[in-house]
Amino acid sequence: MVGVAAQTLPWRLRLIAAGVVGVALLALDFAARSPAPVAARAAPVSVATTPTTPNSSAITVANIAAITAANTTPQPPAAGAGKFVLKAQGHIPMPPQTPSAHASNLLAMPAGHACALMAFWFAGERESAPDVQIAQSCFDRASQTWQAAKIVVNRHEFGRQLGFGLRRLGNPVAWLDGQGRIHLFVVATGWGGWAASRVLHLREQNPMSRTSSAPVFGEPSILPLGWLWNLSHLVRGAPLALADGGMVLPVYFELGLKYPVALRFDAQGVLLGLTRISSRKSVLQPTLLALNELHWLALMRDNRIDGKIAVAQTSDGGQTWRDLRDLNVLNPDASVFAMAYAPWHFLLAHNSSPKSRQVLDLSESGNGIDWSLVHNLARGTLVGTGKDALAAEFSYPAMAVTDGSVWVSFTDGRQRIAWQRFVYEAKP
Numbered sequence: 001m002v003g004v005a006a007q008t009l010p011w012r013l014r015l016i017a018a019g020v021v022g023v024a025l026l027a028l029d030f031a032a033r034s035p036a037p038v039a040a041r042a043a044p045v046s047v048a049t050t051p052t053t054p055n056s057s058a059i060t061v062a063n064i065a066a067i068t069a070a071n072t073t074p075q076p077p078a079a080g081a082g083k084f085v086l087k088a089q090g091h092i093p094m095p096p097q098t099p100s101a102h103a104s105n106l107l108a109m110p111a112g113h114a115c116a117l118m119a120f121w122f123a124g125e126r127e128s129a130p131d132v133q134i135a136q137s138c139f140d141r142a143s144q145t146w147q148a149a150k151i152v153v154n155r156h157e158f159g160r161q162l163g164f165g166l167r168r169l170g171n172p173v174a175w176l177d178g179q180g181r182i183h184l185f186v187v188a189t190g191w192g193g194w195a196a197s198r199v200l201h202l203r204e205q206n207p208m209s210r211t212s213s214a215p216v217f218g219e220p221s222i223l224p225l226g227w228l229w230n231l232s233h234l235v236r237g238a239p240l241a242l243a244d245g246g247m248v249l250p251v252y253f254e255l256g257l258k259y260p261v262a263l264r265f266d267a268q269g270v271l272l273g274l275t276r277i278s279s280r281k282s283v284l285q286p287t288l289l290a291l292n293e294l295h296w297l298a299l300m301r302d303n304r305i306d307g308k309i310a311v312a313q314t315s316d317g318g319q320t321w322r323d324l325r326d327l328n329v330l331n332p333d334a335s336v337f338a339m340a341y342a343p344w345h346f347l348l349a350h351n352s353s354p355k356s357r358q359v360l361d362l363s364e365s366g367n368g369i370d371w372s373l374v375h376n377l378a379r380g381t382l383v384g385t386g387k388d389a390l391a392a393e394f395s396y397p398a399m400a401v402t403d404g405s406v407w408v409s410f411t412d413g414r415q416r417i418a419w420q421r422f423v424y425e426a427k428p
Helices: 002-031 061-072 155-162
Strands: 082-091 100-108 115-124 133-140 150-153 168-176 182-189 197-204 217-222 233-235 247-253 259-265 271-276 283-290 296-302 310-314 322-324 337-342 345-351 359-365 372-379 394-402 405-412 416-426
Touching: 082 372, 082 405, 100 168, 100 405, 100 416, 115 168, 115 394, 115 416, 133 168, 150 182, 155 217, 168 197, 168 233, 168 247, 182 217, 182 233, 197 233, 247 283, 259 296, 337 394, 345 394, 345 405, 359 394, 372 394, 372 405, 372 416
Parallel strands: 100 394, 259 283, 283 337
Antiparallel strands: 082 416, 100 115, 115 133, 133 150, 168 182, 182 197, 197 217, 233 247, 247 259, 259 271, 283 296, 296 310, 310 322, 337 345, 345 359, 359 372, 394 405, 405 416
16 A cells, blocks of 8 residues: 555645646736736836936826827827937947856936946856856946946845845846936746746945946845745836836736736835736736827737737726737747837837747837838847757847937847947938
8 A cells, every 4th residue: 555655646746736836826817917006107208318317297187188089099100200320339248257148138327427328137157057147237438338247146145135045047127216226126036947936126225325337236125926925927128117206117927827017116116016917828028118108008029839029008007908919020939128219209129030039120110009120130040050050049139228329239149248329310
């Protein structure tokens, strides 16, 4: 009898584990449907050479009807009145002895700061390797060069501060609050792979007394996004600035089901609530695009074969969302990045080849739905020869606007972070 029991135990354990995971998925799926407790209004979009403190003024009740009408009335596209011209390109310096790099994020800095913008990414031997850390570099305004990369997040250090181990780090996303303090959100795992991730929230220490171009982070915490183990939420997309000084951070759930979630933060970086963006179960890594203060789009990576960029929209400042028809833009299960350059002038960095990440393009739109090619950012075929040949990869783009230029960064072959700088020139 002992022998029989020993043989059946693994099967029973697997059954119990499957049941627990099923309950967890149902619980987290239900929890993500709860609306954020407050409405939000996106900060007004304008052409700016540097980011400004979010506008504290809000629309009045009398304006809501006009804005609601604007949500359904076609707007004259601002796109196409000029062109984006490539002015410079290169690679961001890597930390020593880090042959792999991925998932960059750009943060535009205010006028007067030594850095025009900062870049964050994860670097190490390879993705998920135990030596992976979060690196940072500053584009210096005075010298007009990228500074040497520095490590700003070490998993061992912050694991000790949290009181439990961090096994993997990835996908850093930075936000500058109204007081000029940088917040960094990082994907972190304990046990398991990326699907068992949590979102680590770090805050810059003494931002008003910076003595170097690299921020020092502290006050680590894990965002409380699920009541059962708080697992499987990841971050990738940039925050959407709000008129009250807060922001909406797009994240996604990835354990079995895949769906996007919007997190609402106040001006001090305190989490206020969350809302599920899409009812679909195969979309992830949302990027948010504000058409006006209340009408936003979420463009999303599609995990299906032969997928296209998925779309959801809100007309009430993120309280409720509904799915729209996919964009007529291919998506080979790859991250995309969208942003507003000016009112009714939007940019999208995306992979456009049907089956791989060998082609990375920059497109523009006047309504967030219909996109046309602006520039081919990168294109490759094979790296290596024979059976060891690999398809070139240009992926995980990020963008920012500062000092009159549009900056794009992206992963180059999982080895370096490439950058390009564009200037918009109006047609004569």
